[in-house]
Amino acid sequence: MSRDEATLSRLLQTLSSGDYHSGDELGQRLGISRAAVWKQLQKLGELGVELESVRGKGYRLKGGLELLERDCLWAGLSDLTRARLTELDVLSVTDSTNSQAMQRAARGQSGYVCLAEQQTAGRGRRGRTWVSPFGRNLYLSVSWGFDGGAAQLEGLSLAVGVAMCQVLEAEGVKSVGLKWPNDVLWQQRKLAGVLLEMTGDPAGACQVVVGVGLNLAMPGSPALDIEQPWADLETVCAAEHCPMPGRNALAARLIDALVGLLSSYHLEGFSAWRDDWLARDAFAGRRVVISSGARTEEGIARGVDINGALMLEQAGERILCHGGELSMRAVS
Structure with a gap:
């Protein structure tokens, strides 16, 4: 991380509480001039972070922002998941978490997990763009090795959808459904999506990358670029009167669920997940x-x-x- 990137990261950490901070205070905390503070604040705007400024009070991120923290995520994982992972990567901005995971997969690395605060080229199925504003949703990819080729992966995207629903249901969300082949819905609106990519020998040792995107608190401006009915978890939890989970805690539970699924899928296949999928068929x-x-x-x-x-x-x-x-x- 460059010095400039480190400064921007510290600025985000300072503002993430949602409290007001004056320009002078920010400069003292970061060890930079007021002019340098202004430049860093402009960069937040370029990231799509919605900053509020009030004369006499300073600057704040309205509502605050829970940034992803690797140590917090690692601590939230089960012992079994931690033993199965080879690397847990938390990025600020990347092209897409799937691209990062595919690079590891091409080198044969299994058990790699990548999360990012923002994707500049987030992808859904069939080349569609996945709208990925900074710090508001979850963008997560896992690479995993299979020895039996692509035949072992039949139905995997559907099983991933079931696993995601189970995690959300454990948080108190009771009305999520599934749309074939890869969408998680709430009231017929898209809440999350799954993207699977593969590299290696289709008939032998191969690597699969499971990418998931889950809308948590979609800001208004980026939402204008979404071309289909959508929902975010903040809206869902408000409607269903259940507490909104933290980003780090929810991400850790998703990683646990995905790693557990991938670890045993070669043994049981989709047949073990079919009844649960049918029960949620929207x-x-x-x-x-x-x-x-x-x-x-x-x-x-x-x-x-x-x-x-x-x-x-x-x-x-x-x-x-x-x-x-x-x-x-x-x-x-």
């Missing part, structure tokens, strides 16, 4: 359209099979739709 019995490029199929969603393929009913018969580049939407 589109069960609904008429849907499945699309891939210009090609579309319409029918009634009848859940998923033991491999995670969507069962689509057409004229009384069922066809299987496998993930890949397919997407699904309800017929309006």
Whole structure:
């Protein structure tokens, strides 16, 4: 970390309480001039951090900001998870956590976890942009090695969705659902998404990267770039009258859940997760359209099979739709 980056990090830590701090106070704390403080505050604006300034009081981050802290995350993990990890990386700004994890995966590193405060090129499925404002949501990727090739990974993105729902339900959120193949929903609005990428031998030793994005407290301005109905956990917890979990605590629970899932998935596969997925299927019995490029199929969603393929009913018969580049939407 450069000196300038370290100064910016210390400024964020100081402002994260949500209290007002004058320019003079910030300069004394950081050991820099008022002019240098102003430059650092401008950089926060470039990161998309919403800063409030009041004459006579100073500057603050309204509502405060819980920054991700590696030591706090590590302490929140179970002993078993800590034993299974090779590296826990917490970045301020990166292109995408999946890109970082894929670099490790290409070198054969399993058990690598990457989190970031902000992604400049966050990705969803089919090349879509994942809106990733600074310090407000969770962006998390895990690389994991499998010896049995891609066949062992069937249905994995669906199982990850189940694991995420279980973590949220343990926090008191009771009405989350799943949309095939990779979305976590609340009231038919997207709360979280899953992106899986693979490198290595499709028929032998390979590495999979599981990336998840979870909206926690989406600021107003970045939200304008989201092209579909969405929700964040702050809104969900307010509606369901449950406490909003801290970012570090929630991230640690997600890491525990994902590492536990990945550690045993080669033994049990999706069949062990299918009933839990079906219990949360937000589109069960609904008429849907499945699309891939210009090609579309319409029918009634009848859940998923033991491999995670969507069962689509057409004229009384069922066809299987496998993930890949397919997407699904309800017929309006």
